[in-house]
Amino acid sequence: MATATQADKAEEKTDGTAPDSVGGKPVRVIFIAGWGHSGSTLLGQAISTAPNVLPLGEFIFLDFYRHRRPHPKLVRPFECTCGVQVPDCDFWRAVFQRLPEDTNIVVDGSNRSRILWVYRLMRYLSGRRGGDAVSPGDDHRVFTAILDAHGATDVLLCDTSKDFARLARLLMMPGIEVLPVHLVRDARAVAFSYSKKSRVHLGLKPMGFYKALWLWTGVNALTRLVLRLSGLSAVPVSYERFCQDPAAVLRDLNSRLGTNIPTDDVPGAIRALVSHEIGGNTVRFKPIAEIREDSGWRNAISAGRARVSGWFTGPLHRLWTRAPR
Template identity: 30%
Template structure:
């Protein structure tokens, strides 16, 4: 893959949803010089076209931060721009194109993201932005186009992820339930996304893996180590023990936690051990066993 230097460093959080990427983004976003943007891949449909709220609570079109980003990057947000990016995504940014992401429209597609990242950094006065888009295919697109991207591969026990995907959770934006998956489907997606991110690392892209469980076991140590790896400030004044104090973040899309402001107690969610049936625990464990063992999730399946 080719690389070129850019003024904005992009920290891309990859992994399957419900693995802790939003929590990690909120924590990293409290470090000076870092601007968390949410799941930028969904900004075009949910923000520009649907006008869903920013993490600050204001509707996307009315958020001063995003209005300035749009003006700086594109001369303003328009439906035509959003629809163009969505059309490009449908052609270029596809999981089936991994590991050979090549397309005549790749340069236009990734240039749009680069312009957005650069404008967001300028608006926030930051040197790095966080895109918690999760999808490995977008990470491949950015890396293939030479964007200065460092991928943080967030992984969580697949049985915990399967349990989370079965829950009924309402979207704060509109009250509608979030997508639910069965255990077998979750296991398949968990394997596909994590394998793709492992392949990205094998291609020479900067990829740092972080387990959800390790982050919650010792937040200060895990965050300081990750921040150092990413070239960020390692002082964490917002973190006291296992309590993080979160300020408002201008995130365009993502898990409901993006709206949280104030003290947050950091603790592992192990409800899957009692909430996921033994049959489903064993099913997920069997379907994911090679990568599960690779990532250190080898405890008993009972």
């Protein structure tokens, strides 16, 4: 399995600044990669119904929650999925007690600064470290604190951050075995979602439809590049296929990730989920009745626009969600 190779590589690259493993094993992290508005909250919830998975949500925002620091993408800020504010949540308090004041796990900022992480990964993998210093310590330290607070080390953490820069950074850290899942949704659905005027009510700026199409292409291509550079093959997941046949997609994930996600009543399992997650779509706070594709975009954009934008994004969607040979 490709991930074992990456774990071996991580152990070889240990530089002594961080503990290398928990009980001699690397910390295993399922990382949902891709772009926003692609259904990662729903997929993350489904994966997290596995008894051997501990969900974290969009972990990239941890320090914003911890210190009640506003961020434009946090539309229901500071609230843990257990119902209380993260700084007051018993689980997160137990984690924070084991950590320094700031954790430096956030990869955020301009697109340029995020693309720079891909360059750093290239330098790291080619053995020419230097120039831009990479801090290898914090993520492993935070994950170890979480496992310690949780009281079990034989679980897989699930991080739905999606961000390719964060993925690149995780791949450079000793003692972390990344199990990537690349989630891709129809570009037209994603672009429509980003361009909706209703985003203004959430304090977010609507994005132009075609700009969102280009970003969908760029972000997913960069995600693919990061995975290719690291030699990892992600489990590809199509949002549409997941909605059509969740059990089949979850069975595939079980065989590829070593999880035991129940597949007979997925909405019921999600409703029963008790977790301490941060970030993500606010649908995570509502009880789910069924898994159904959000296909409102099909009636909301013109047939011509749907056809033209589908010409160049459709083949990419198929390519990125194709099962590896």
